[in-house]
Amino acid sequence: MTMFRSVADFEAALGDLSASDEAARNAARERQGQLTKPPGSLGRLEEIAIFLAGWQGTMRPAIERGRAIVFAGNHGVVARGVSAFPAAVTAQMVANFSAGGAAINALAGAAGLSLAVVPLELDRPTADFTLRPAMDEGECLAALNAGAAAIGDADLLVLGEMGIGNSTAAAALAAASFGGEAVDWVGPGTGVDPAGIARKVATVEAGLATHAGALTSPFEILRRLGGREIVAIAGAVLAARHARVPIVLDGFICTSAVAPLAAFYPTIVDHLIAGHCSVEPGHRRLLDKLGLEPLLSLGMRLGEGSGAAVAVGVIRAALAAHDGMATFAEAGVSAG
């Protein structure tokens, strides 16, 4: 089924964001208070269990159908020398994901997640956003719908991306959404040298100038400056919200997909967990703008959902404690 038949459908979905189940949250919070530990002593693990209880609508949430999705797309701005790698690597890495040889294959396996790989028209890169919109309306809607369709029946989603050049698109999306200068949002990505950084900054500045005055809605920001894999993440985030499925975000590029949505509809972040903080410098800044505190900070900057997949281990630990611990009454321990 197509979730977004028009831009109006997308905007209507953004304007109709549900809240999590307060009764289930309260029941989970009460259970945390009865478990055999000083109140609050499991810190963030307690919050994670309560968060999942709210979105799953049950006091004792579980992850039975955890799913990682890697969306892939190619970018016209690569012709400007903004990546340390050639565009062909996007398709080559998609083949590697399908063959099981990438980091996300190993890390999704370790986290007990199924893995879906969604390549999006890799032979048709988006337009160079310094010259014109990256996508037309139909292309942008198609990418949103590809993201929405990919969530399946998961009960927890890890979202990831692969796209040579997409750290430049991500910087442009972040700047368009939250302001600041291009230099505030640009970083080395796959590892460009200082001249490459300068080309990225110039590209982002040119993009912001070309589209000045037109970056007035989440859809237009995504369509003009995004890429198909980034737009698909935005579509998956919105579809998952309507299905009440919590999401673990990955690094800078993955998080940038949420920026245009959050700039206009700040409560979109309510069903999102920041799995980790990437060392791509814009990521910390972006997480601060979104009000998200990352679970992990491991010096990672790979993308492809890898940091989010590692964070699922922490989330599983939170649920194991929440579900498996005895209460003071059950264990005969004095509650103090």
Ligand SMILES: O=C(O)c1ccc[n+]([C@@H]2O[C@H](COP(=O)([O-])O)[C@@H](O)[C@H]2O)c1
């Ligand atoms: O997740 C991150 O924070 C991250 C930071 C730097 C690079 N990446 C990955 O590297 C690619 C983008 O880097 P670049 O230099 O080609 O723009 C893309 O495939 C991303 O998955 C990802």
Ligand SMILES: Cc1cc2nc[nH]c2cc1C
């Ligand atoms: C090899 C390689 C793997 C990746 N995975 C995500 N982005 C990537 C970029 C490169 C270059």
